[in-house]
Amino acid sequence: MNAPTATPASANGGEHPSLTTIFAPVRSQTAFEETLERLGTAIKLGLLEPGSRLPAERELCGRLGIARSTLRQALTALVQSGHLRAVRGRGGGTFVSESPPGAADPSAELLAGWREACDARLAVELGVAVLACERATRADLEPLHELIEAMDAGIEDFPGYRRDDVLFHIGLAEATGSARLVAAATEVQGAMTDLISYIAHPREVLEWSNVQHAHLLQAVGAGDAARAVSTMIDHLAGTEHVLAGLLPAATSAETRRHDA
Amino acid sequence: MNAPTATPASANGGEHPSLTTIFAPVRSQTAFEETLERLGTAIKLGLLEPGSRLPAERELCGRLGIARSTLRQALTALVQSGHLRAVRGRGGGTFVSESPPGAADPSAELLAGWREACDARLAVELGVAVLACERATRADLEPLHELIEAMDAGIEDFPGYRRDDVLFHIGLAEATGSARLVAAATEVQGAMTDLISYIAHPREVLEWSNVQHAHLLQAVGAGDAARAVSTMIDHLAGTEHVLAGLLPAATSAETRRHDA
DNA sequence: GCTAGAGGACGGAGGAGCAGACCTTTTGGT
DNA sequence: ACCAAAAGGTCTGCTCCTCCGTCCTCTAGC
Numbered sequence: 393m394n395a396p397t398a399t400p401a402s403a404n405g406g407e408h409p410s411l412t413t414i415f416a417p418v419r420s421q422t423a424f425e426e427t428l429e430r431l432g433t434a435i436k437l438g439l440l441e442p443g444s445r446l447p448a449e450r451e452l453c454g455r456l457g458i459a460r461s462t463l464r465q466a467l468t469a470l471v472q473s474g475h476l477r478a479v480r481g482r483g484g485g486t487f488v489s490e491s492p493p494g495a496a497d498p499s500a501e502l503l504a505g506w507r508e509a510c511d512a513r514l515a516v517e518l519g520v521a522v523l524a525c526e527r528a529t530r531a532d533l534e535p536l537h538e539l540i541e542a543m544d545a546g547i548e549d550f551p552g553y554r555r556d557d558v559l560f561h562i563g564l565a566e567a568t569g570s571a572r573l574v575a576a577a578t579e580v581q582g583a584m585t586d587l588i589s590y591i592a593h594p595r596e597v598l599e600w601s602n603v604q605h606a607h608l609l610q611a612v613g614a615g616d617a618a619r620a621v622s623t624m625i626d627h628l629a630g631t632e633h634v635l636a637g638l639l640p641a642a643t644s645a646e647t648r649r650h651d652a
Numbered sequence: 653m654n655a656p657t658a659t660p661a662s663a664n665g666g667e668h669p670s671l672t673t674i675f676a677p678v679r680s681q682t683a684f685e686e687t688l689e690r691l692g693t694a695i696k697l698g699l700l701e702p703g704s705r706l707p708a709e710r711e712l713c714g715r716l717g718i719a720r721s722t723l724r725q726a727l728t729a730l731v732q733s734g735h736l737r738a739v740r741g742r743g744g745g746t747f748v749s750e751s752p753p754g755a756a757d758p759s760a761e762l763l764a765g766w767r768e769a770c771d772a773r774l775a776v777e778l779g780v781a782v783l784a785c786e787r788a789t790r791a792d793l794e795p796l797h798e799l800i801e802a803m804d805a806g807i808e809d810f811p812g813y814r815r816d817d818v819l820f821h822i823g824l825a826e827a828t829g830s831a832r833l834v835a836a837a838t839e840v841q842g843a844m845t846d847l848i849s850y851i852a853h854p855r856e857v858l859e860w861s862n863v864q865h866a867h868l869l870q871a872v873g874a875g876d877a878a879r880a881v882s883t884m885i886d887h888l889a890g891t892e893h894v895l896a897g898l899l900p901a902a903t904s905a906e907t908r909r910h911d912a
Numbered sequence: 913g914c915t916a917g918a919g920g921a922c923g924g925a926g927g928a929g930c931a932g933a934c935c936t937t938t939t940g941g942t
Numbered sequence: 943a944c945c946a947a948a949a950g951g952t953c954t955g956c957t958c959c960t961c962c963g964t965c966c967t968c969t970a971g972c
Contacts, residue, residue, distance in 0.1 A: 418690065426678045457677035518779055572768045720932095722930080744937080
């Protein structure tokens with residue numbers, strides 16, 4: 393009574409592409425790994441400013457929804473890698489190191505998947521751009537103007553510029569009111585930052601980049617989604633072209649070209 | 653020697669918003685949960701056609717990178733819920749049920765977070781639209797034309813229409829060559845499908861929706877990113893407006909309006 | 913000096929996941 | 943008619959992650 397219409401389909405090799413996605417490896421990070429990455433990224437991005445203090449362990453583990461011992465694994469690792477400093481005693485705490493260890497070399501996986509990382513960034517930032525046009529309030533955008541000025545002023549100091557750049561993009565994401573997009577924007581910036589720190593940033597490039605920030609903000613302020621989108625695309629393409637020139641065209645997919 | 657510049661900052665309550673993201677709960681799904689969701693979604697979306705056979709357990713667990721016992725937990729759950737049928741003996745296997753159990757009521761979390769789900773969909777689909785414009789080949793787009801025809805023909809059969817709709821959007825994602833976007837598109841469709849199945853779909857709406865599909869495909873074929881984006885925004889707004897009318901405006905964030 | 917508030921260190925309990933062997937049911941081939 | 947192959951179904955023991963609770967140690971402020 394079974395003998396279903398069954399599936400000869402195509403013998404495994406020529407499977408429909410969507411199935412390769414469905415059956416792709418399921419890799420669930422451990423709580424420790426995710427915590428380490430979250431905190432590490434936040435530090436590297438400058439979201440946690442050097443010298444600032446993290447919440448006490450007993451409070452933080454509650455917020456993160458993990459056991460204190462698990463949190464401590466991550467903290468200990470970050471202390472050993474020099475990103476954090478632990479100070480004992482009353483009034484002590486865990487502090488972000490003021491002399492960050494130089495950015496690690498981009499990991500092999502990241503280099504191999506840099507195009508995917510850029511693609512993901514494009515998607516997130518476009519969503520942010522459009523939604524910010526609909527939802528951002530003046531109050532949301534004001535601090536972003538200040539960031540643009542700060543970037544203009546600190547154009548010689550690349551780490552500082554980059555930090556403000558990250559804050560700008562994440563700030564725009566916050567203006568959408570979507571927690572998920574904020575998280576995605578943060579993650580995406582984290583993925584890019586190791587790559588970005590390894591490419592040249594001539595003054596003119598940074599200046600132009602910041603002009604684009606201003607254009608973007610103007611478009612968002614005016615609620616002009618079309619302009620925000622095209623500006624964002626250009627803005628992101630800058631990084632991408634540089635990377636494309638430097639890095640091996642890793643995957644097989646991008647030799648494809650549109651033939652129309 | 654410590655006594656860092658420390659962080660009075662703002663007493664916890666008025667914390668910078670980005671920190672709430674960083675310190676948000678870290679909830680890593682178990683391998684079992686993720687597998688269950690992946691397979692369940694694929695079935696509900698029709699990516700695994702009714703009657704089709706899954707790879708043998710011993711092969712599938714290898715592909716998913718999990719132990720067979722873990723895989724079986726998920727399979728057993730799906731058998732019990734009626735999504736799958738298990739057939740023993742040589743030539744047997746695990747088959748997608750031909751009489752799917754009616755779509756479950758949208759879960760409470762989904763209803764609460766429907767706007768976030770729509771936001772995520774917007775981001776993913778915009779990224780897909782833009783990248784497809786750059787990268788899609790004629791061969792990628794051909795099957796999508798067929799899907800549009802199929803939707804036109806089957807406009808009276810909503811489940812069928814919806815299935816082709818999903819395949820269209822995922823197919824477009826595949827045309828970008830970005831595995832990550834394909835996965836994201838699949839996930840996003842899965843999140844929407846429960847919601848969508850609970851709203852009305854008058855014939856005219858579906859027809860117009862499919863006209864938008866055609867416009868979209870035309871724009872992508874011409875490599876016209878701006879038009880692809882604006883078409884996609886309109887296309888997605890359709891669903892969103894209907895949902896906004898039906899569902900309580902859950903979160904606090906969306907009472908915000910742009911005051912410019 | 914004492915106490916409060918911080919990091920630091922164990923140790924045991926529970927559960928998820930893994931690995932591998934084995935059983936049972938069918939079917940296709942010889 | 944048989945047997946071997948291919949599938950799902952079962953069981954057991956191990957490992958590692960995570961949790962919880964407890965206690966220790968340091969330090970600043972009163």
